[in-house]
Amino acid sequence: MGQNGRPPYALSSMLRVHCMQLFYKLSGPTHRDPAMEDALYEIESMRCFAGLKLDRLPDETTILKFRHFLERHGLGKVLFKEVNKHLEKNGLMLREGSIVDASIISAPSSTKNESGQRDRIGGPPEMHQTRKGNQ
Numbered sequence: 001m002g003q004n005g006r007p008p009y010a011l012s013s014m015l016r017v018h019c020m021q022l023f024y025k026l027s028g029p030t031h032r033d034p035a036m037e038d039a040l041y042e043i044e045s046m047r048c049f050a051g052l053k054l055d056r057l058p059d060e061t062t063i064l065k066f067r068h069f070l071e072r073h074g075l076g077k078v079l080f081k082e083v084n085k086h087l088e089k090n091g092l093m094l095r096e097g098s099i100v101d102a103s104i105i106s107a108p109s110s111t112k113n114e115s116g117q118r119d120r121i122g123g124p125p126e127m128h129q130t131r132k133g134n135q
Contacts, residue, residue, distance in 0.1 A: 014066045033060045033067065037057065037063060
């Protein structure tokens with residue numbers, strides 16, 4: 001049991017949470033790690049990867065204490081080196097990541113302007129149309 005009576009989280013789960021912090025730059029300033037906690041609540045694939053359930057997630061303090069423990073003992077670098085070694089062995093490379101929300105939203109279709117080109121009303125030029133189901 002932890003100091004406040006809660007059972008501890010599995011080491012494998014906390015290591016995966018730490019890796020996701022590194023992969024997606026979700027580590028906060030020295031005294032807080034709210035971004036990782038928020039991501040665990042919002043992104044099901046992250047919970048699944050870490051082997052966590054929505055009804056029992058580590059809070060930012062738990063995540064921070066684990067990160068500081070790894071840093072204090074020089075384990076973060078060792079872990080990162082091992083992950084990279086495994087990825088390289090499989091022909092993969094790890095680069096800094098970003099999380100992008102690719103939500104499908106309703107928007108008016110594009111229209112042709114005076115020159116016959118399509119206008120993208122309300123969206124950047126890299127925006128494309130897609131279909132969700134048959135819609």
